[in-house]
Amino acid sequence: MEPADFIVEMNNISKSFNGVQALKDVSINLKKNEVVGIVGHNGAGKSTLIKILSGAIRKDSGTILINKSPVDLAGPKVARNLGIETIYQDLALAGNLDVTANFFLGNEKSRYFFLRNSLMREEAKRVLQELKIRIESYTVPVEFLSGGQRQAIAIGRAIYNKANVLVMDEPTAALGIEETRRVGELINQLKKQDVGIFLISHDIHDVFDFCDRIAILKNGEIVEICRSTEVTKDDVISMIIKGAR
Amino acid sequence: MLSNRKNLLYYVGLFSPLIFLILLILVFSLLHPRFLHPLNIFNVMRQISIGGLIALGMTFVIIVRGIDLSVGSLLALCGLVGAVVAKGGLVERFSVGANADLVNPWYWALIGSVGIGLLAGALNGLCITKLKVPAFVVTLGGLSAYRGAALIVSDGGPISGFDDAYRWIGQGKIGEVPVPVIIFLVFIILCHIVLRYTVYGRHIYSVGGNPEAARLAGINTDLIITSTYIITGFFVGLSAFILSARLNSAEAVAGMGYELTVIAAVVVGGTSLFGGTGNILGTIIGAILFGVLQNGLVLLNVSSYIQQIIIGIILILAVAFDRFSKSTRQV
Numbered sequence: 001m002e003p004a005d006f007i008v009e010m011n012n013i014s015k016s017f018n019g020v021q022a023l024k025d026v027s028i029n030l031k032k033n034e035v036v037g038i039v040g041h042n043g044a045g046k047s048t049l050i051k052i053l054s055g056a057i058r059k060d061s062g063t064i065l066i067n068k069s070p071v072d073l074a075g076p077k078v079a080r081n082l083g084i085e086t087i088y089q090d091l092a093l094a095g096n097l098d099v100t101a102n103f104f105l106g107n108e109k110s111r112y113f114f115l116r117n118s119l120m121r122e123e124a125k126r127v128l129q130e131l132k133i134r135i136e137s138y139t140v141p142v143e144f145l146s147g148g149q150r151q152a153i154a155i156g157r158a159i160y161n162k163a164n165v166l167v168m169d170e171p172t173a174a175l176g177i178e179e180t181r182r183v184g185e186l187i188n189q190l191k192k193q194d195v196g197i198f199l200i201s202h203d204i205h206d207v208f209d210f211c212d213r214i215a216i217l218k219n220g221e222i223v224e225i226c227r228s229t230e231v232t233k234d235d236v237i238s239m240i241i242k243g244a245r
Numbered sequence: 246m247l248s249n250r251k252n253l254l255y256y257v258g259l260f261s262p263l264i265f266l267i268l269l270i271l272v273f274s275l276l277h278p279r280f281l282h283p284l285n286i287f288n289v290m291r292q293i294s295i296g297g298l299i300a301l302g303m304t305f306v307i308i309v310r311g312i313d314l315s316v317g318s319l320l321a322l323c324g325l326v327g328a329v330v331a332k333g334g335l336v337e338r339f340s341v342g343a344n345a346d347l348v349n350p351w352y353w354a355l356i357g358s359v360g361i362g363l364l365a366g367a368l369n370g371l372c373i374t375k376l377k378v379p380a381f382v383v384t385l386g387g388l389s390a391y392r393g394a395a396l397i398v399s400d401g402g403p404i405s406g407f408d409d410a411y412r413w414i415g416q417g418k419i420g421e422v423p424v425p426v427i428i429f430l431v432f433i434i435l436c437h438i439v440l441r442y443t444v445y446g447r448h449i450y451s452v453g454g455n456p457e458a459a460r461l462a463g464i465n466t467d468l469i470i471t472s473t474y475i476i477t478g479f480f481v482g483l484s485a486f487i488l489s490a491r492l493n494s495a496e497a498v499a500g501m502g503y504e505l506t507v508i509a510a511v512v513v514g515g516t517s518l519f520g521g522t523g524n525i526l527g528t529i530i531g532a533i534l535f536g537v538l539q540n541g542l543v544l545l546n547v548s549s550y551i552q553q554i555i556i557g558i559i560l561i562l563a564v565a566f567d568r569f570s571k572s573t574r575q576v
């Protein structure tokens with residue numbers, strides 16, 4: 001591959017929380033039209049890695065380049081303005097607010113400070129219907145919705161903003177069969193539209209189905225980053241568990 | 246989907262303060278013939294306006310999971326500072342007289358009073374968000390510190406005797422309606438619109454509902470939280486000015502225990518201490534409820550000690566109800 005077209009380059013990233021080293025010298029990159037899977041055991045550091053990319057937490061050391069320029073991802077807004085959208089593992093929804101409010105959280109459509117609620121509701125509806133998610137009421141607080149419905153809101157919100165880099169932390173964990181398939185179609189479709197995607201998943205089949213490359217993390221360190229055509233599922237599983245093929 | 250039982254509970258929660266208020270008004274009007282007299286009604290309304298303005302700010306604070314215990318003490322400090330400004334300085338502050346000449350006009354006093362309120366609110370907010378000290382502790386400290394500052398400014402005595410224009414803000418009427426009530430109404434509408442229809446209002450609710458989600462969505466949560474204390478400081482300053490205008494005097498003991506009634510009004514009005522829910526209309530109902538209760542009990546010659554007991558009990562019941570309805574919701 002020619003190294004010219006990376007849209008994300010994370011080099012030698014380390015992070016520790018009160019003495020617990022969550023990431024040790026991790027380097028990973030991403031091109032457009034590419035899906036890179038990140039797999040690993042619980043607590044391997046997957047979410048920590050992508051939260052650094054989305055500006056949710058700050059790294060201790062290492063460098064990050066977006067489209068070849070070094071960036072300081074000081075906060076979620078900085079990352080978002082750089083075209084990085086994230087679907088968080090815990091979804092990051094405000095349970096007291098309705099579907100529309102969550103969909104446009106921090107990104108509200110307004111005119112002179114005033115919310116344009118009906119416009120936002122139409123947009124949210126349109127995107128969620130494309131995702132084939134049935135939501136009976138757009139005005140009920142989302143804490144009353146099902147896990148899958150809430151996950152769909154988080155997905156819809158991330159794709160609505162037309163990101164260059166989409167980060168998905170276990171996006172289908174709560175989804176049904178049909179909805180998961182729809183998200184799969186979506187990943188393939190976004191890939192064709194020049195988006196680069198980081199996909200974290202515990203479902204090894206999904207990872208092989210969607211990802212061009214797979215990064216295996218163990219105890220905060222990269223075991224290997226391999227093309228998914230060049231390894232078997234057993235290899236990957238063995239690397240997740242034992243740290244070697 | 247919401248089950249019917251949850252729905253029912255939701256609506257009971259929504260309307261119970263209103264139902265309680267209507268019952269209270271019925272009972273008092275039966276027990277006391279003068280209760281529904283227009284003079285008394287306007288009197289109650291004027292009384293409600295002063296604490297009610299602070300309750301508007303407190304609604305913002307509590308929606309973002311905060312609390313402000315310093316409002317009563319700050320009320321005294323703001324009123325005194327306003328009065329000192331009007332009198333032209335600390336040396337001249339005790340020049341008294343039925344219609345003493347003020348060195349500075351009323352609006353300078355208002356600016357002084359509100360200015361101190363804004364400053365104190367900003368200080369509260371910054372200590373909470375930057376020093377990461379819980380709001381309860383910061384404002385409990387404020388409760389003590391602002392009262393101390395008020396005592397220093399007053400040097401023990403009241404500062405009284407303002408001119409007609411100054412007193413008009415507290416005592417005057419437009420038509421039959423007392424000026425404080427009109428001011429209160431204006432800010433009710435303003436706060437309701439801000440909270441319900443603006444981007445800022447939406448951010449307030451999101452920070453109260455899930456601060457981490459709000460942060461991840463790019464909302465400056467520290468700024469939002471601090472702003473709610475500044476808003477409360479503004480209303481404390483305004484309300485302090487109105488109170489001193491009404492009493493024609495500012496004193497260091499003003500606003501003792503206000504924090505309790507104000508918080509009680511907000512919570513009884515349906516704003517959850519757990520954050521994320523609540524609205525201005527509920528707060529108004531809560532404020533009217535306590536105003537009517539106090540007025541009715543005074544008319545019926547019930548001792549003020551017993552009034553305090555009743556307020557305390559209602560506050561605890563309201564929070565218990567909130568907790569109960571929350572726990573049944575999270576099935």
Ligand SMILES: Nc1ncnc2c1ncn2[C@@H]1O[C@H](COP(=O)(O)OP(=O)(O)OP(=O)(O)O)[C@@H](O)[C@H]1O
Nearest residue numbers: 017020022040041042043044045046047048049089
């Ligand atoms: N905010 C935090 N404070 C302290 N420790 C943290 C924090 N976030 C993560 N950790 C620790 O860092 C390590 C990596 O956590 P991380 O959430 O990145 O794992 P993960 O690979 O996403 O796991 P899972 O598959 O369970 O989601 C864990 O040991 C975790 O306890």
Ligand SMILES: [Mg+2]
Nearest residue numbers: 046047048089
């Ligand atoms: Mg994780």
